[in-house]
Amino acid sequence: MSSREMLPFNAAAAVPDAANLLTGLSALVQCQNSAELQQKLVGWLAELGNCALVQLYLLDASHSRLPLCCQWLDGQLGGEHGEDGLTAPLLAYSLSQNTPLQLDELDRSLHATPFLPASSAAWRSLLCQPILDRRQQVGGLLVLASRARGLGRALTLPLDMVGNIALAQLHAMQQAELALQAPDLPLPEPATASKLGSFGLIGESPAMQQVYRLISKVLHNPVTVLLGGETGTGKELVARAIHDYGSRRSQPFIAQNCSALPEQLLESELFGYRKGAFTGADQDREGLFDAANGGTLFLDEIGDMPLALQAKLLRVLQEGEVRPLGSNQSHRVDVRIVAATHQDLFSQVEQGGFREDLYYRLSHFPISLPPLRERGSDIRQLALQFTQETCTFLQRSHCRWSDTALAYLATQRFPGNVRELKGLIARALLLCDGNLLLPEHLDLPNTPTQAHRLTLREQLEAVERNLLNEALQQHNGNQTLTARMLGLPRRTLLYRMQRLGIALRSRSQAQCLPK
Numbered sequence: 001m002s003s004r005e006m007l008p009f010n011a012a013a014a015v016p017d018a019a020n021l022l023t024g025l026s027a028l029v030q031c032q033n034s035a036e037l038q039q040k041l042v043g044w045l046a047e048l049g050n051c052a053l054v055q056l057y058l059l060d061a062s063h064s065r066l067p068l069c070c071q072w073l074d075g076q077l078g079g080e081h082g083e084d085g086l087t088a089p090l091l092a093y094s095l096s097q098n099t100p101l102q103l104d105e106l107d108r109s110l111h112a113t114p115f116l117p118a119s120s121a122a123w124r125s126l127l128c129q130p131i132l133d134r135r136q137q138v139g140g141l142l143v144l145a146s147r148a149r150g151l152g153r154a155l156t157l158p159l160d161m162v163g164n165i166a167l168a169q170l171h172a173m174q175q176a177e178l179a180l181q182a183p184d185l186p187l188p189e190p191a192t193a194s195k196l197g198s199f200g201l202i203g204e205s206p207a208m209q210q211v212y213r214l215i216s217k218v219l220h221n222p223v224t225v226l227l228g229g230e231t232g233t234g235k236e237l238v239a240r241a242i243h244d245y246g247s248r249r250s251q252p253f254i255a256q257n258c259s260a261l262p263e264q265l266l267e268s269e270l271f272g273y274r275k276g277a278f279t280g281a282d283q284d285r286e287g288l289f290d291a292a293n294g295g296t297l298f299l300d301e302i303g304d305m306p307l308a309l310q311a312k313l314l315r316v317l318q319e320g321e322v323r324p325l326g327s328n329q330s331h332r333v334d335v336r337i338v339a340a341t342h343q344d345l346f347s348q349v350e351q352g353g354f355r356e357d358l359y360y361r362l363s364h365f366p367i368s369l370p371p372l373r374e375r376g377s378d379i380r381q382l383a384l385q386f387t388q389e390t391c392t393f394l395q396r397s398h399c400r401w402s403d404t405a406l407a408y409l410a411t412q413r414f415p416g417n418v419r420e421l422k423g424l425i426a427r428a429l430l431l432c433d434g435n436l437l438l439p440e441h442l443d444l445p446n447t448p449t450q451a452h453r454l455t456l457r458e459q460l461e462a463v464e465r466n467l468l469n470e471a472l473q474q475h476n477g478n479q480t481l482t483a484r485m486l487g488l489p490r491r492t493l494l495y496r497m498q499r500l501g502i503a504l505r506s507r508s509q510a511q512c513l514p515k
């Protein structure tokens with residue numbers, strides 16, 4: 001028996017050669033419109049994969065639905081009904097985790113699922129491939145299914161790459177089609193370097209890439225998220241991004257600072273009250289949990305929440321129920337909690353200031369935001385973007401940065417992080433009469449004046465500090481790996497770090513980031 005006959009699946013037919021791949025891809029890029037491209041893609045993949053079913057799902061603009069856009073089933077095109085793929089747990093999982101799924105030995109009794117069309121012969125193998133857009137965010141899914149076993153084992157096609165290329169082409173076509181439909185509207189600006197970040201956040205340092213990776217894991221599920229990081233590192237911005245880019249986007253986002261109100265006020269604010277619950281409660285009032293129902297409640301400075309309220313919050317997290325003040329009845333709410341703190345919550349637990357059970361309940365998915373001093377070249381990118389924004393806000397002509405001022409900025413430690421940098425730039429622009437920002441416009445201690453520019457050595461040290469910080473970030477603080485990457489003996493790396501004042505990441509900080 002030949003090796004081909006031994007396979008339950010026709011592997012030979014599923015292995016494309018380079019010429020086949022190129023022919024298929026070039027047919028895609030030559031399509032006249034986005035509908036044609038989608039149809040060509042599913043048909044071509046069905047042929048390459050020798051499989052009966054190929055489906056293309058694309059996230060809608062609000063990221064809250066994953067409609068089926070095109071389907072190839074037994075040689076027929078379809079899929080125009082746009083079923084929402086997010087209602088199928090398997091597809092929702094693959095999308096939210098950005099994880100390809102390969103099921104090569106499905107049960108013989110699988111004739112239909114929420115996404116697999118009814119079939120008299122059972123579906124025996126399945127491939128589900130998330131596809132990324134040009135910002136490397138998940139934009140959709142390709143689903144391939146066969147009535148033979150072993151589709152995934154046999155298909156050597158780089159499905160992810162084909163999907164990504166097709167999606168990039170599709171987005172470009174859709175933009176052009178939109179412009180044709182509304183010729184008076186200007187096309188959206190192409191992303192400039194300073195806007196490239198992800199989820200509306202600025203920064204491309206390895207530390208921020210890790211943050212984006214973690215954000216993408218929680219967009220489409222309601223898991224509770226705990227944001228950590230020093231003041232001004234963007235915790236609230238990340239909370240908003242998780243909401244705005246996730247499936248709750250069309251529902252309310254409500255933010256409450258837990259240190260801003262005295263205990264009783266905070267309690268009635270969060271949980272609401274019934275008429276007569278206390279003096280002055282002359283009518284029923286719903287709380288923020290109700291106001292955020294279906295959406296997201298951002299609890300900032302969670303470490304300052306009084307202990308009695310912590311117990312009530314734990315109940316909401318565990319039971320999904322809220323009981324307003326003065327009421328003896330609870331009602332259900334569906335709220336995703338994103339909490340934030342700049343404090344070390346674990347040591348607060350140890351000191352008895354924070355409930356241990358709540359701590360573990362909240363920290364299922366921690367995201368730690370890096371301080372600006374660990375974000376290397378992000379400082380420059382943030383500075384340029386903030387300058388542009390502030391000039392627009394102040395309605396003044398655009399201002400450039402002198403190299404010295406920009407280099408000097410990179411040497412600062414910014415205890416107030418991004419917020420401090422933003423304020424500093426606003427001040428500098430007010431002080432700058434011309435259109436060139438100089439070091440003297442930066443209101444910083446020891447700002448070099450025209451007479452005292454940064455020496456070459458100081459500038460080189462700033463560059464080296466950024467490089468080392470970025471390399472350490474890439475290796476999660478592991479000095480051996482960092483030294484190896486930089487081609488340095490580890491001792492030299494330690495010496496350079498000491499000289500440049502680079503602190504080692506504490507173990508607890510490193511552990512805060514899930515892998």
Ligand SMILES: Nc1ncnc2c1ncn2[C@@H]1O[C@H](COP(=O)(O)OP(=O)(O)OP(=O)(O)O)[C@@H](O)[C@H]1O
Binds near residue numbers: 234
């Ligand atoms: N990555 C980023 N890109 C663009 N702007 C940012 C970024 N990070 C922070 N900012 C800006 O910095 C300022 C502070 O951010 P934010 O309020 O989210 O920080 P925070 O960590 O919640 O602060 P705090 O701990 O004091 O509550 C805001 O103006 C925010 O827009």
